[in-house]
Amino acid sequence: MATTTPSVLIVEDEPDLADLYAAWLGESCEIETAYDGETALNAIDDCIDIVLLDRRMPGLSGDRILTTIRDRGLDCRVAMVTAVEPDFDIIGMGFDDYLVKPVSKDELRRIVEQLQLRSSYDEQLQEFFALASKKALLDAEKTDAELKSSQEYARLQDRLAVLRVEVNETMSELLKQDGYRQLCRDLTRDSILQESS
Template sequence: MTDSESIEVLVVDDEDALLEAYAAMLSMDYQVRTAATGEDALAELSPETDVVLLDRRLPEQSGEEILSEIRDQGVDCQVVLCSAVVPGADIVPLEIDGYLQKPVGPSELTETIERQARIQTYSDEIREYAALEAKRAAIENAGSPTSGDEQYETLLAEIEQKEQAVDVTEIEAVPV
């Protein structure tokens, strides 16, 4: 994925003003579709979707439920939760590829999309490693308590295991 204009982004958020702002910020560089509900998000999702920016709190279905449905459909896309909810160890079991804590500015949105589009081109093992590292970074950057948390300790163990299983040169090429 080298041409940013070929990157297809689906933005899902129930706040109309935020949805419009994200679409305006991103539409100059990417193909952008939007959805205000989980049902609309699933209708907009396609095999061409590269990155989904998914609000964690939606009125009819949670972002986590939509995430599960995206994964069940087998669409090969990167899913980044974009939420005001402070990430904690509760994100460890989620099949997400990244986490953005609102408010999110234009440069952070663009960097995230570019990173996720790059990661999508790597092997499954590298993609899994990058997702694990993204969860760790989100939890630590939010200052969430981690001491003695079993889910967080499991996350660290999974990261260590993945590091031993993947090509270190590929890991270094993935900015985390």
């Protein structure tokens, strides 16, 4: 599970509001603030874990900043924190979550925790599937005797076992959070419906 302190970029054109968000998150996160789109684009790099992004800003909009983040291939989570009510245009947007202002301190903290946990889960899954693929290849190409005598293969099996536990623990933590419980139910229901059709 995620244990490092996340770096959060708050992009908000109302400085008082950006500073308030920074104060709310400052104890548990490394915070940067940007009061306009150009400053935000200059601040976003591979070191930023989470971006809290206002959609409606003068000059460079939050939508354009989001597109630029995804075009650059930056591996950060983005939550839109905005007064813009969601419409069908959000379907094609590359954000991870969406909060409609006004937001409370608890909501903001919760969304940052969820995004950090999801990042951890993604990393765990990527490593798990990469190692599982290597194991499957070795299982197909090597004899049982070769596999049993290999220390590297034994370490691979051990790491896969550890990752399996970590992935399960992280998924359990995600499921404890109300929004993700419903999301997982929806995903399960949708996959069952697809299989039956």
